[in-house]
Amino acid sequence: MNPQKMQPKHASSSTTATTSSLTDIPTRLESLLRPRLRLLEDGGSLDPEQNLGKAGLDSLATIELLVEIEETFETTIPDEEIDENTFNSLSTIARLVERSLPAAA
Amino acid sequence: MSGTPAASLRFSVENVVSPGAGAAVGEIAEIAEFLAAFSRDGELPDASEAERKPELWARRLGVWWERNPFARESEPLGLILRGPEGEIAGFHGLIPQDYVRGAEVLPGLIATTFFVRESARHAALGLVMRVKRLGQTHHLVDGTPSEEVLAIWERLGLQRAPAGTQHYRFRLGLRPFSLRRLMLAPAALLTGSKPASSPSHVIVDPAKIVSVPTPPDAKLRKRVTPDGLAWMLASAARPLYFCGAVDSNGSLRAYFLAEEKRKLGLRFARILECASFDENGSALQQLVDFAATEPAACGLPADTDAVVWTLLNPEHRPQWRLRSSWSTNQYFLPPPSGSEGAETGKVSQPSESDSLFV
Numbered sequence: 001m002n003p004q005k006m007q008p009k010h011a012s013s014s015t016t017a018t019t020s021s022l023t024d025i026p027t028r029l030e031s032l033l034r035p036r037l038r039l040l041e042d043g044g045s046l047d048p049e050q051n052l053g054k055a056g057l058d059s060l061a062t063i064e065l066l067v068e069i070e071e072t073f074e075t076t077i078p079d080e081e082i083d084e085n086t087f088n089s090l091s092t093i094a095r096l097v098e099r100s101l102p103a104a105a
Numbered sequence: 106m107s108g109t110p111a112a113s114l115r116f117s118v119e120n121v122v123s124p125g126a127g128a129a130v131g132e133i134a135e136i137a138e139f140l141a142a143f144s145r146d147g148e149l150p151d152a153s154e155a156e157r158k159p160e161l162w163a164r165r166l167g168v169w170w171e172r173n174p175f176a177r178e179s180e181p182l183g184l185i186l187r188g189p190e191g192e193i194a195g196f197h198g199l200i201p202q203d204y205v206r207g208a209e210v211l212p213g214l215i216a217t218t219f220f221v222r223e224s225a226r227h228a229a230l231g232l233v234m235r236v237k238r239l240g241q242t243h244h245l246v247d248g249t250p251s252e253e254v255l256a257i258w259e260r261l262g263l264q265r266a267p268a269g270t271q272h273y274r275f276r277l278g279l280r281p282f283s284l285r286r287l288m289l290a291p292a293a294l295l296t297g298s299k300p301a302s303s304p305s306h307v308i309v310d311p312a313k314i315v316s317v318p319t320p321p322d323a324k325l326r327k328r329v330t331p332d333g334l335a336w337m338l339a340s341a342a343r344p345l346y347f348c349g350a351v352d353s354n355g356s357l358r359a360y361f362l363a364e365e366k367r368k369l370g371l372r373f374a375r376i377l378e379c380a381s382f383d384e385n386g387s388a389l390q391q392l393v394d395f396a397a398t399e400p401a402a403c404g405l406p407a408d409t410d411a412v413v414w415t416l417l418n419p420e421h422r423p424q425w426r427l428r429s430s431w432s433t434n435q436y437f438l439p440p441p442s443g444s445e446g447a448e449t450g451k452v453s454q455p456s457e458s459d460s461l462f463v
Binding site for chain 1 (some may be wrong): 118262
C-alpha cells in the first residue's frame with residue numbers, strides 16, 4: 001500500500017483561499033450536507049454533534065458528499081482517513097477536512 | 106503484487122499491481138479463494154457451481170492479468186479491501202485496456218467483480234474513492250454493473266454509453282430448399298443478398314497485421330493492437346471471430362470481432378467491435394458486406410445466416426434496411442475535463458466489458 005499524503009490538489013492556488021476559509025468549514029460543509037439529510041426537518045438546526053445517519057445520510061449520499069467535499073475544498077482526503085466514524089457528525093467531517101488542508105500540514 | 110495487511114483495527118485498501126515472480130501466485134490464490142468463498146456463502150446471487158470454486162476465479166484472474174498485453178507493470182489490476190485481521194473483505198477487479206485519442210495512448214481499466222462482504226460494506230467507501238482517483242489517470246469503463254454498483258458509479262460521475270442500433274443483413278446461402286431457407290428469403294431480399302465485392306486482402310489472424318494506422322479522428326476509442334486482438338480471441342469464454350482487411354503492406358484498413366449467436370434455428374454473427382482506418386468508413390462497410398455474403402472467407406462459420414452489426418456511435422451508418430434499437434448497460438468515466446481533447450467524444454463498442462471473459 002502506498003499511503004497518500006494529505007495535500008491539496010493545487011497547493012499554490014488554494015493556500016490563500018484555504019487559510020481564509022478555515023473558519024467557514026462547518027458552514028460550507030453544512031450547505032453540502034443539508035440536501036442529503038432526508039430526515040432533518042426543513043429549516044431545522046443542525047447540531048455539529050448530531051448523528052448524520054439518524055438525520056438521513058445514507059451510504060450513497062456519503063459517496064456523493066465526499067466527492068463534493070474534495071471538489072469544494074480542493075483537497076484529497078486520504079483513503080486511510082476514511083472509516084465508518086468519519087461521517088458520524090458535522091464536527092467529525094469538519095475535523096477531517098481541516099486536517100487535509102495545507103494550514104494543518 | 107504489493108501491499109501489507111493492516112496491522113491496526115481498521116480496514117485498508119491495497120492496489121493489486123503487476124505480477125512479480127512468486128509473490129503474485131500467492132496473492133492470486135488468495136483473491137481466487139476469497140471470490141469463491143463469497144460465492145459459496147451466498148453473497149453472490151445466482152452464483153454458478155463453478156463460481157463456488159477457486160479454480161474458476163484463478164483462471165479468470167489469469168485471463169485479466171497474466172495474459173493481458175495491456176497489463177503493464179505500472180498498471181493497477183484491482184483493489185483489495187482488507188479487514189482488521191488482514192483478511193480480504195472486499196475486492197474490485199480491473200482489466201487493463203489501452204485507449205487512444207488520435208495518436209495519444211491513454212491507459213484504461215475495465216471494471217469487473219465488485220465484491221464486498223456484507224459485514225464490511227460500511228468500510229467500502231475507501232475502495233470506492235480509490236476507484237474515483239484512478240479515474241484521474243485512467244479511462245474507466247464498466248459494461249456489466251450491478252444495480253448497487255451502478256448507483257455508486259452514477260454518483261462518481263460515470264456516464265451511460267449511448268443507445269445503439271443493430272443492423273441486420275441476411276443471406277440465403279447455397280443450402281438446398283428447406284423451411285429455414287423459406288424463412289430467410291424475405292429477410293434476405295429486404296436486407297440485400299447480392300454479393301459484395303471482396304476487399305483486396307482479407308485476414309482472419311491478427312498476427313498478420315504489420316501495422317495499425319492512427320485513427321482518422323481524435324475521438325477516444327479502444328486501442329487496436331495485434332497482441333490485444335489475439336488476447337481477446339484466445340481468452341473469450343465463447344467462440345470469437347476476427348476478420349480484417351489490410352493493404353499490400355499489411356497495414357490494417359478495417360476489422361471486426363464477432364461472436365456467434367443462435368436464435369430461432371438461425372446462426373448469427375454479431376459484431377462486438379470494429380474500426381475503419383479511412384476517413385469515410387468505406388473499408389469497414391466493404392468488409393462487413395463481404396462477411397455477410399461470404400462468411401467462410403472471413404473466418405465465420407460457413408452456414409452463417411446473418412450478420413448483426415451493433416453500432417453504439419453510428420458514424421458510418423450501414424445501408425442495411427432491417428434494424429432495431431439496442432440499449433447498453435455500459436458506463437464510462439470520461440477523461441478529466443481539464444485534459445486536452447476531453448471534449449472530442451468517445452466511440453463505444455459492445456466489447457468494452459468483462460462479459461467476454463466470463
